[in-house]
Amino acid sequence: xxKSKTKxxxxxxxxxxxxxxxxxMTLLSNNNMKVSEIENRxxxxxxxxxxxxxxxxxxxxxxxxxxxxxxxxxxxxxxLSKKIESxxxxxxxxxxxxxxxxxxxxxxxxxxxxxxxxxQEEKKTIKTAYDLNQRVYNFAAKDIERFTDxxxxxxxxxxxxxxxxxxxxxxxxxxxxxxxxxxxxxxDTIYEIxxxxxxxxxxxxxxxxxxxxxxxxxxxxxxxxxxxxIEFLTSQKYRSLADSQADAINRIxxxxxxxxxxxxxxxxxxxxxxxxxxxxxxxxxxxxGAYYAYTVFADKIGDNAYDLDRFEKAELEGFLGYLxxxxxxxxxxxxxxxxxxYHPFVENxxxxxxxxxxxxNLDLINMNYAKKSNKYMVFLSGDNPLSVVDTDLDNGxxxxxxxxxxxxxxxxxxxxxxxxxxxIDPRHYKKGAITYAKEHDINEVLFLNSSVLISSNKGFANYxxxxxx
Numbered sequence: 001x002x003k004s005k006t007k008x009x010x011x012x013x014x015x016x017x018x019x020x021x022x023x024x025m026t027l028l029s030n031n032n033m034k035v036s037e038i039e040n041r042x043x044x045x046x047x048x049x050x051x052x053x054x055x056x057x058x059x060x061x062x063x064x065x066x067x068x069x070x071x072x073x074x075x076x077x078x079x080l081s082k083k084i085e086s087x088x089x090x091x092x093x094x095x096x097x098x099x100x101x102x103x104x105x106x107x108x109x110x111x112x113x114x115x116x117x118x119x120q121e122e123k124k125t126i127k128t129a130y131d132l133n134q135r136v137y138n139f140a141a142k143d144i145e146r147f148t149d150x151x152x153x154x155x156x157x158x159x160x161x162x163x164x165x166x167x168x169x170x171x172x173x174x175x176x177x178x179x180x181x182x183x184x185x186x187x188d189t190i191y192e193i194x195x196x197x198x199x200x201x202x203x204x205x206x207x208x209x210x211x212x213x214x215x216x217x218x219x220x221x222x223x224x225x226x227x228x229x230i231e232f233l234t235s236q237k238y239r240s241l242a243d244s245q246a247d248a249i250n251r252i253x254x255x256x257x258x259x260x261x262x263x264x265x266x267x268x269x270x271x272x273x274x275x276x277x278x279x280x281x282x283x284x285x286x287x288x289g290a291y292y293a294y295t296v297f298a299d300k301i302g303d304n305a306y307d308l309d310r311f312e313k314a315e316l317e318g319f320l321g322y323l324x325x326x327x328x329x330x331x332x333x334x335x336x337x338x339x340x341x342y343h344p345f346v347e348n349x350x351x352x353x354x355x356x357x358x359x360x361n362l363d364l365i366n367m368n369y370a371k372k373s374n375k376y377m378v379f380l381s382g383d384n385p386l387s388v389v390d391t392d393l394d395n396g397x398x399x400x401x402x403x404x405x406x407x408x409x410x411x412x413x414x415x416x417x418x419x420x421x422x423x424i425d426p427r428h429y430k431k432g433a434i435t436y437a438k439e440h441d442i443n444e445v446l447f448l449n450s451s452v453l454i455s456s457n458k459g460f461a462n463y464x465x466x467x468x469x
Contacts, residue, residue, distance in 0.1 A: 045356060098184050098193070098241075183326060184230065184238055188335040189280040190323040191230035194242040196455035201248055204454045205255035207461040208447055211468045212259045214434050222300065222446045223256065224263040224293065225249045225454065226285065226406050229278035232270060248455040263300055263446075265293035279337045282321020283452070284376055287340045290409040297446070303417050311342035311413075314367075319375040339375045341365055344415040346391050353386040355428055364389060364412055379408035385428035389414075389421040399444040400437050402426060402464065407448045426463035433467040 047062035184191040212221040227245040246266060253262040269277060269285075269292060277289030285293075291308055298305035316339040324332050343365055350364040362381050369377040380387060383405055398420040401407055407423070414421050422442060424433055437445065447464075454460050 098182075183323065184241060185327070185329055185332070186233075186235075186238065188329075188331045189229075190327070190329065190332060191233065191238075191242075192228055192283055192323070192452060194228055194230055194245055194248075194452060194456075196243050196245075196248040196251075196451070197457075198251055200457055200461075201251040201455050202255050203458045204461040204464075205252050205260075207464040207468070208260060209255075209257045211434065211445070211464065212257065214468065215437075218443050219437075220261065220444050221259060222261045222263055222297070222444070223253070224265050224297065224446065224448045225252055225451050226293065226449070227266055227269065228283065228450060228452050229285075231266075232273040232278075245451050245455075248451055252455070261300065263293075263297050265296055268292045268296050276338075276340070279319070279321050279376075280335065281319070281324040281332050281337050282376060283323055283450075284321070284406060285409065287342050287379070287409045287412075290406075291342065291413060294410060294413040298417065301417070301444075306345075306413075306416050308342065311345060314341040314343065315339065316341065316370050316375045316378070320373065321376065322374075339378065341378060342412070344412050346393060346415045348389050348391040348415050350380075351388045351390070352381060352384045355385055364415070376405075376408070380411060380423070382408070383425045383428065384423075385425060385430065387423040389418075389423070391415050391419055391421070393417075393419050395419050397444070398422065398440065398442045399446060400424065400433070400440075400442045402433070402445065402447045402449075404449045404453050404460065406450045410448060424467070426467050427460070429467050431467065432469040434469055 044062065044066045046066050047059055049059060182193045184193055208221065208223055212219070215221075225248075227249065230239065230242050231245040233239040249266060256262065269289060272289075272292050275288060276286055277292065278285050288308075295305035317336070319337040319339045320333060321337060348364055350362050351359060352362055353359050364380065366378050366381045369375055369381070374382075389411070393415075395418075397418045399414065399418050400422045401411060401414075402424050403411070404425070404427070411421060411423060420440075420442075422436070422440060424436075426433070449460065
């Protein structure tokens, strides 16, 4: 009996020691990391005490978030967790697999109607590609009538059927895969399986419409929606796992008011699909992919795009991106990406306003990230609330770019055409973007975002709406 009590107290003391030991290590570790390279996101900052935050409870929640993001050895433990998670999967002989990212594999795209949809679908778990396609069909069918009744708007449309013929889509019978969740891995390449809702597409378009309506005719507003890698798979068998991004982009473009000018980056990317325009281990396009989109944009603004060899090229080898850290696939690890960089030839100064409201000067292509794991951050030093590029062109042209991280590899090309480039990431910017544009006499705005981010939920559009004053 005495031994039993002793063991009991030893277990308690060990547990308490571990808990307080980790807490003490966190306090003493001096962990000043601001970005998680593994998760590719900004880490929480320690909150500023205010009366409002204290009484509404957000101050203490922000402290919890801060310690959750900064406990000792956090990055190493995340890597260990992902490695353990990677052993849950199985892989076919053809090196094709679909990787589990969450405990439940349910396709419920519309957050606002989640409860209704789950009730109607009886929370059916997706086990096959057919299940996924059927769910997508059911969701899309509800909006077909509303879609056909919409007032047609003249836009540059993407003919998906013609494009598929151009891509020479095949149904390769030699490929065999197993659906396990939302990442498709084929040999050494990882694809995000894309899904969209018409509701989210309409909402994103409405956010840009509302922004444009607050200016007079002197403001030109452009929109570029960038498709992701899986859209250009040539195997129909696996491409059919995802929704058509051409349909999603067309849906957005057709919902714009006449003041919005859509930029069709889709077709130029499809044309160069066999080149290195997307990373194999990351969800971003490469600087080469961004370049081809830039050529279309330059033509739309009435300028001639510069040839790619006009820019000084550099390469960073050994890049393993965000999607690799979701599953730690061995084939991907053994064939890492190369980050191509095309340095601007126009002299410029790059100023960043951080989330802590500090203003710092950096290089537009920040080679300090060349030896870090997230080498994509060489472009613009990642995502910041507000950044400004002041070039030596002195042509008086100014543009405001609303962007997610896809814009980071694209913006350096704009230095060849604009005197000033103002950059807002609405996920982090907390002020009025319309007020800012008017104060700085800006008369061109470009919304450049990934289709994955904007067409499956309303989150990013809400950020745009939140700063549209």
